[in-house]
Amino acid sequence: MAQKKAGEVDAFLSRPDFSFPIILLYGPDPGLVSERAEAIAEKSGVDRSDPFASVLLAADEIEKDVGRLYDEALTVSMFGGQRLVRVRGAGGGKNLAEAVASLADKRLEGALMIVEAGDLKKSAPLRTSVERSKYAIALPCYQDEARALDRMIDEEMASAGLSLDRDAREELKSRLGANRLASRGEIRKLCLYAYGMERIETEDVAAIVGDVSADAVDEAIDAAISGEVKKLPGLIDRLVEAGTAVFQLQQSLLRTIQQLQAMREIVERQGEPVGRVVERRRPHFRRKAALETALSAWPLDALARVGRRIEADILTSRKESAMALTVTRQMMLSIAVEAARHRRR
Template identity: 75%
Template sequence: MAQKKPGEVEAFLSRPDFSFPVILLYGPDPGLVSERSEKVAELSGVDRSDPFAAVTLAADELEKDIGRLYDEAQTVSMFGGTRLIRVRGAGNGKSLAEAVAELSAKKLDGAIVILEAGDLKKSSALRANAERGKFAIALPCYQDEGRAIDKMIDEEMRESGLTIGREARDELRARLGANRIASRGEIRKLCLYALGTSSVTEEDVRAIVGDVSADTLEETIDAAASGEVRRLPHLIDRLVSAGTATFQLHQQLLRYFQQLQTMREMVEKGGEPVGRVVERRRPHFRRKHAMEVALSAWPLDAITTILQRIDADILASRKEGGLALTITRQTLLDVAVEAARLRTRH
């Protein structure tokens, strides 16, 4: 059995162990999965421009003709050396999961198979078979947070011969997230913009880096919690097009209302003014008004009810992965409608 914890994956990727020739990468961020898959492919030493040595297959097509995967994995390279087979879009397909179990039962001779998958549950046959396979390894890929984002920023700054101060870094981190490839692209664009200078400033960040993530995510949560129903569909669409995972929306909404619950207790039980409670949280100035509106509108009992609803919807979206976006969108809209209703009572 071979599997890595999320925090161990970067170390593995720095020196991939190809004694496990079947490598599964999975997670909710397709950009991060793709980037890490590309790194493994690069370090395999196979010439990816050589069609006789490297091939990319689509998982949905393999479900119709799984024999193609067996043929590619067991074919000896025409000019010798290792063959590289990449499978994209893997999920819960039965044929592919069975093929992984069979291909990883004994060591492939002269082939490496890299599979890119979405966010697989522990019960997923593909994930389970990769974790159990004698010659396979499963690598979970999760969203950039904390040190991972800082590492990506540092890599690109170092490559461009630039430095970045704390304030500028904080501003940049607030604008990155969701999709790994999109985030790295934004950092590279920023570095290109700042070439010729020694350090990246907050003004540089604001001038060039788009709101690929957190800005829109926070704006969406604020709009829902404060009852701005008409703005929500557009904000949700922007997040989805930027690659934001639906679970991230749900989790952010849950955390926001948990925070709101604590704050509301200070208002209702501690008798503190809304403005003072919000000020103590030190929100970004762009979020301060929306937080005051939400805290004024939502009483404790309504917050408790909506937290139960969000919990239930998170569970439902995990059970019905294909409906996750629909469920998440409806949760946000229902929260916004309820917030708008509550505001009319004040």
């Protein structure tokens, strides 16, 4: 099976094996997926400024016109040499998965295809078609862990000729992680802020670095489910400015609503206290109060209805990608308003 484990991906990136002309990168952090795809593209040797040699396609466009992918993948370069085809925003689309499976049956001649996808389940058609193929490889990309964050911080600090004291490093790490590109951008912004200094301290981090950690996503989700209507717009704006992907907000919200639905069923049908049900889930202490508030407020039927609405809005966002942020913002605000009404009853 043509796939790598998450811990093996860095080694592959250092020396990409182009005997696999179709490379799928997938994971929950779009920034990390994009950064790794860019690293492979750079090492391919293709001139990406040449429109005849390099092409970028959107997955939703391929779903509407799958022939475009075949045309680009099978076209021979006019001036010789390899062509590069990159596909961004892949997910559960049927046409793309079938096309990749078909193209991977035989070795692509004269073309390298890089497909960037979201967090694909094991059963996802796109992932399974690549993993089963002889001429394609799947590379899982997961969110930065502490070691990866430290390595990225060290790279940027060394490049800028700066150093961090221990407390400043811990403060910086606490604000990073939800999006690889956004995290690197925040570090570079900090280095620019500290130009001319020798050492960065905690106060410098607090002054300039935005919060792009997973905790910031959780804070926005908790505000929505617990009815913090006034607080929510600012949290959404902060995440968007930090580069957090819209689908990450959508999936986190849907997952939390589904968890609340399962917990509320225990409360209503088995009569267990809200506090005990939440405690059994072992949530982070910062989330506990919001979960208890939401679980006390939302009735089971309302949670089921909201879950269906989120799924419908996610589908709308994928069909109309330009409207994804507007749809998600409106969805979260309306859920917060409804949560606030339930709390007052």
